[in-house]
Amino acid sequence: MLTTADILKKVRELEIKSKKLTTDLFTGEYHSAFKGRGMSFKEVREYAPGDDIRFIDWNVSARFGHPFSKVFEEERELTVMLLIDVSGSSLFGTVNNRKRDMATEIAAVLAFSAVNNGDKVGAILYSNKVEKYIPPRKGKQHALFLVRQLLSIQSEGKGTYLSPALKLFQNTTRQRSIAFILSDFIDANYSESLRVSANKHDVVGIKLYDKMDRFLPKVGLLKVEDAETGEQKWVDTNNDLVRHEYEREFFRITDYCNEVFKKSAASLLHIRTDEDYVKVLQHFFISRNK
Known part of the structure; x- marks a missing residue:
């Protein structure tokens, strides 16, 4: 668990990095990618x-x-809402970052991009329930507060259930807004809520995943624990069938996510924890301007 000093230090680091990115890369792209009311x-x-x-x-x-x-x-004034998955699986990561770390960094960049353009930004942090709602406001201090909350939150729920977060977003946001959803989208029951939200708002999903979400390493007999249910079991990672089924489950989740977002006419980005998210975001912003 991070101490207050650790959190403040990390907030400052994210502020400096986000400021540089928004100044050097995203100012024009963000402004052009999202139109006003x-x-x-x-x-x-x-x-x-x-x-x-x-x-x-x-x-x-x-x-x-x-x-x-x-x-x-x-x-030009827009409202940007960040729906951020803080469930148990968000704490998983084997290369460079955990999913939560990357979600926090991307959220910081998006928050500062928004406030730099005079937009309001808010957040809904969720697991299998809404953990925290931060109403949208303008200004740098509010963006810093949002990042601080994301760094310090200790979620009560472990599972992933996006629908309550989407319903809260719909009920609290009257005018057309932009929603970025940062999650691994392990949940499988969010299609209707996403369709309703995307019908009124500009919804962008950012699917975060780790290399080991897809590939099970060959390390023999391994005791594993489900980060969301706590269930433990022994797995023979040298077994080809086990490894094949593991990878197939990853693609089942990914395919479902792709299908739901496509049917809802919402955008979806895929970012691996060891990839450069800056290039992915910049390419997305530029592509929306064409």
């Missing part, structure tokens, strides 16, 4: 050749005796 009236100016005649302000034009046009601008 619509167009709002900005001002009236004298008509210029090429202006859309539909936007002529006839009242002002009549008053001054020559045409004036209404000028509109995009409403």
Whole structure:
């Protein structure tokens, strides 16, 4: 368990790294990738050749005796919600990072990208229930608070159940918003909740996985424990059939996740704990602008 000093140190490290990434890489991409709520009236100016005649302000034009046009601008303020899996399986990791560590770092980058663009950011931390709800607000201090909460949370639940988190998101977020879901998506009963959320909001899933989620190492007889149920069993990792079934279960979960997100018309990214998530996010932001 991290001490208060450890948490503050880690928050500072994430702040520095996120600030550099958002400044060097994500500022333009993030801004362009996520559009505002619509167009709002900005001002009236004298008509210029090429202006859309539909936007002529006839009242002002009549008053001054020559045409004036209404000028509109995009409403940029957005609400970004981070739905972050803090279940038992999020603590698994064998190379570089645990899933929770990577989720925290990605969440920090997304939070600072949002506040740097003047957007609100909030979070829902969940296991098999909602562990913590952080209402969306603006500002750097709020982003730091969010990251601090993510670093210090000790979840009560061990399992993964996304639906309650999605339902809370739907019930507390009235206007169209962006939701990033960071999870390994081991849960298998979230299709309807995701469909309802994605119908109203811009939903982006980020599926985090470890190399050993797919490949079981050959180390002989091994006692393993399910991080979410606590069930223990002995596994012969040298057995080809055992290794094949293990990998097949990984692809079953992955295929289900891909299918659910595709049917919901939501975006889904796959990031392994030893991969460069920066490149994956940047490519995603750029691809949305095409």
